[in-house]
Amino acid sequence: MPTKIEKDTLSGQNTTGHEWDGVRELNTPLPTWWIYTFYATVVFAIVYCALYPSWPWLNGHAKGMLGYWSRAELTQELDAQAKARAGFVDRIRTTSLADIAKEPELFSFAMAGGRSAFQTNCMQCHGAGGAGSHGFPNLVDDDWIWGGSLEQIHATIEHGIRNADDKSRQSMMPRFGVDGMLTGAQIAAVTDYVLSLSGKAQATPEGTQIFQEQCAACHGPDGKGNQELGAPSLADGIWLYGGNRDAIYRSIFYARNGSMPPWAGRLDEATIKMLTIYVHALGGGR
Amino acid sequence: MGIDTKVRDDEAVSLAAQKAELPLYVTRIKVYPRAIAGQWRRIKWAVLVLLLGLYYLVPWLRWDRGPNAPSQAILIDLDGRRGWFFDVVIWPQEVYFVTGLLILASLGLFFASSLFGRVWCGFTCPQTVWTDLFMLVERWIEGDRNERMRSDRQPMSAAKAARKGLKHAAWLVIAAATGGAWVFYYVDAPTTLIKIFRGEASLEVYTFVGLFTATTYVLAGWAREQVCTYMCPWPRFQAAMLDEQSLIVTYQKWRGEPRGKHKAGDSWDNRGDCVDCRLCVAVCPTGIDIRDGQQIECIGCGLCIDACTQTMDKVDRPRGLIRWDTLANQHAKETSAVKGTGRVAWRPLRPRTLLYAGLLCLVSAIMLAAFLLRSDAELTVQRDRSPNFVRLSNGDIRNSYTLKILNKRREEAHFRVSLEGLPSAVLAFVGADTDGAAESPSLVVHPDAVGTFRVLVTVPAKGAPMGSKPITFQVHEASQARRASHDAVFVGPGR
Structure with a gap:
């Protein structure tokens, strides 16, 4: 039953005017700072929705007044990174493989670049440490199927093995059993x-x-x-x-005729060179 | 300000007494500490000048270290990952020295607390020091206790608003200087100061200046004694360091009671020396009445001693009604047949203090030994585990390792590597920054840098261990006989 709103002597607060079996409820409003913080967040949300991408439409989404796009930001960062690396990358491109290995600074750049390219493109078959697996050669040992010199490794990465590339490494083992050549x-x-x-x-x-x-x-x-x-x-x-x-x-x-894709079209020249240096340095290079 | 014992009763009532009248649910009752002059106030001012001077000025000390090194005497360079302390350079690997200093600091705190009670809280704690400074500014601008109380009771006026505004502006300037000085321990002070004002400093710098400005302003300007009473955990467990032999601020109840007003010329017989002037309550920065005995809020600053000394001198009674003393001595005086004649000597040498002093010496000795024995060349070895080992075409087994050699000196170093534990092993270095023969090249490590080298260790099939075998890499410098070693394992097939 509603009762009179009165001041509570102990706390100094008003009551709500509600009473249940003699129990009255204090009207303790939310703290002012809390209320204003809440209003501020509402205003922030409205401004944010207007400025930044927010609401999804059926086809696309609200773009926001600032035209902000996280992918554009990423592209910008990647461009800045590429620009910062450009000097080294140019030197890699113009330096011969043998000379890269002789220059400590260039070598460590090539190793870092080669490692990251290897982890992205090569480890799926050759393993994270280059140890290979069944049907995919180990690049860490000293046994090379198509040669382990810098030039040979470079040619293998560039054009691949047994694929449609013109300069791809080609050879074919006969299927002695399947084709009835041997009993x-x-x-x-x-x-x-x-x-x-x-x-x-x-x-x-x-x-x-x-x-x-x-x-x-x-x-x-x-x-x-x-x-x-x-x-x-x-x-x-x-x-x-x-x-x-x-x-x-x-x-x-x-017969076994394993193949490897050509990388010339997918990776740029400098990256292939850095990969060559990295694979060569894994432990088996000649 | 002169001697003035005419503090009105209703004004100088301790917080405890004021709160006793109120229900449990109360907001803060503001404390208006009154200025006081005296011996302990002078010591507190001296400590304040010393500590704040150190804090604000140390980043500006210069120290010539030659080119390519900061010229700031004390600099914790987070970007460069070095701690510079005059001629000592601490690498991130040696952060245990900082840990050791923190352990020494806490042991020192325990030691000082067991000897002199809350001397840290009352004299040297940043909260106390900056609150003192803020109160000084407040007093200059708004006047002493009674003026401030009167002003706060009056409605807002232009003059009052101007005084308040000036006070808060002054506080903010001090707070900003405090935040700025904090940042200067981590970046070069002179260049950063200019950058801050030109708007060219990094976001981190502005963030931390802002953060410490805000905390200084709020904690020293607004929160004050609430920090010590409600926020700070230290007073809570500090109680474990104190005992009846610790020096604390005491009210000599046996001498002071019964208290009461005293008119000049009245007899001092059958009454205590306390004239109930309440000056001790008025000067207390935490708003307590020391005559109520030991209280959790007391920070042991000694200002009530100065207040009481002033009053005792004025009424021509002996000083020391409120004084530094031990609880044991107080108890003896209280319980002796003729009150005040009992005595328990202060014993600074107690098991507790000896333990803290011993620990302090022990940790200092360990730190000193570690510092003197610290090597400026270090080696770490990481074994490649993918693959665990490589079988070469002739059956040989090979493991590869990454060696990191730390050269803490400021000149280039050449190290040779040797391996113990595998007699038949052959070492090969991959594309290393080396000079010398291929079998035993010397590895070049740049000044103040870490050199990273990859080494292949090959063992003939017959000499290869089954499973893993412990080995030790050693590097040594031919010219300066610096050595370092690191344990590793060589993994072979089988098991």
Whole structure:
């Protein structure tokens, strides 16, 4: 029941005039500073909505009077960054790979740029540390399929492997089993011969003969490979598709023709050079 | 201002007494501290001048360190990641020296508190010092206690508004100077001062000047004793450092009571020495009545001692009715057969003070040893873990590491690297800033910088460890015999 609004003696506040079973409620208004802060936030919100992008429409959104766009800000920052880097980037572009490696300042710039380009473009297949994985070569060891010199690495990155690029590295291993060039028994014999190159099995005369006839042209009579043709060495302990009997058998039966995209059109010249320096310095460069 | 004991009763009533009349829900009752002259006031002024002088002027001390180094004697250069203290340069890695200084400061605080009570609160705390300064300005502009009280009771007038405005303007100027001086410890003072006025300083500088201006103005101008009573945690646990042997401000109840007005010529028999002039209450910056005994609000500033000394001199009674004393001594005097004859000597050497002094010496010794033994060449080693190890085509096992060599000297240094724990290992450096032979190149580290080098450690298949093996990298400088080492592991296949 509404009662009279009166002043409470203890607190000095007015009551609300409401009473429930003798319990009266004090009218304690919100603090003035709170009210004004609240009004200020309302005004701020209105001004903000007018100035900045805010309301979504069905197709697009309110652009705001200032025309602010976070992407434009980002582009500006990226441009400023590119401008700050321009001096180094130009020097990278005009300096030969061998000379970049000799200049400490340029080298560390190339390493940093190469690392970031590697983490963006290469690590998906070759791993964050360049250790590779099944079917994707390890770039940290000293075994190179297409060559580990600065120029060779540069050419591989620029044009890729077994793709549509004119200058792409090209070669093809025959599908000995699928295409019926060798029988299963013959493939097994060659597998034994390949294993024997790293001392893991005993070669048979048949296997030796087939290897020399079918494989030696590319992989070399001693099985040490040929980087011109991208034929990996079969005599070391490094296997791209696995080094056990089963994996080698399947490599011969189905053939392996891994590919890599060309980067010339996607990355600029300086970035490819920096990537080359970085990959070369991962530990395996020659 | 002269001797004036005619403070009106209704004006000089302690906050506790005023609040006792009111319900629990009350807003702040403003304290109007009165000016007082005396020995402790003089000491407080001297401490204030010394501390504020140090605070405002130290950033302006210059120190020639040659080219490419700041010429500010004390500078905490956050951008350059160096702390400059005269000829000492602290790197971020050595921030434990700052931690040590903070530990020393807190132990010093414990020690001083156990000896002299709330000497920190009453004399040296920034809140006390700046509040004193703000009160001084307030007194110059608005007059002393009674004038200020009268003025505040009157309605607003042009003259009153002018006085108030002038006071707040003066406070803001002091506050801004305080905020500015804070910033000068982190940036070069002379150039930044000019930049601040030209509007060219960084946003950080303006933010921190603004922040410390605001806190100084609000805490010293408006909050004052509320900071000590309600906000500050230190007085709460300071109680743990005090005991009955700590020197504190005491009212000698046995001598003062029964208190009462005294007319010149009246007898002093059968009454206490306290003439109830309430001067001690009027001068108190926290608005308490020291005659009520120990109180949480008392900051131990000693101004009531000055007030009481003045009154005792005027009525020609012995000084020291309010004085520094220990609770133990007070109790002895109170309970002795002839009151005031009992005595408990002040014992500065107590287990508590000895413990604090011992800790203080111990930490100082550790700090000093750490400082004297601090190396100006350091090595850290980080092993590449992706991949964990590399098997080379001939079966050799290789691990790669990133070496960071800190050269804290201001000249270029050449380090050679050696490895312990793997006799068959071969080291190769990748594109390093090196000179000398490829097998054992000397690594060049620029002055006052960190050199980063990548090193490949290769072990023949037969010598490769199963699992991980602890190894130690060492760098040494041929010319100056500086050495540093860092432990690492070499990981091989297997396990």
